[in-house]
Amino acid sequence: MNDDVPEYSEEEAALHARVKLLRLEHSDLSASIDALTEAAVPDQLMIARLKRKKLAIKDEIVKIEDQILPDIIA
Template identity: 85%
Template sequence: MNDDAPVISKEEAILQARLKLLRLEHADLSASIEALSEAAIPDQLMIARLKRKKLAIKDEIVKIEDQILPDIIA
């Protein structure tokens, strides 16, 4: 057995899996926004919607990261 491996709870494993999916979706939105921005006539409304969704995902990512690694005031 490897005693150096960190033991994570089922809840933390679920949070890490969710975090991975959110980061992937955030990256996909970034690519979509960039592609739409480079169009001859960019759809500003769609870009704004995607940016809002991207920001909401970023907020959720930060929230989950805080649950996994809470701030410890020393």
């Protein structure tokens, strides 16, 4: 057995997979925003929409991470 790999419940594994997917989507949005910003005539409305979506994804990542590792009050 490999002791370096933590054991997760099915729920935790699903949350980790969801976070991984959201991080990928967040990264893709960053690349899209960068590409639109560098265009000759940037579409400011589209950039604003993508930034709002990116922020919503970041909020969801933080929410899920809080479920995985809740704050411990010492």
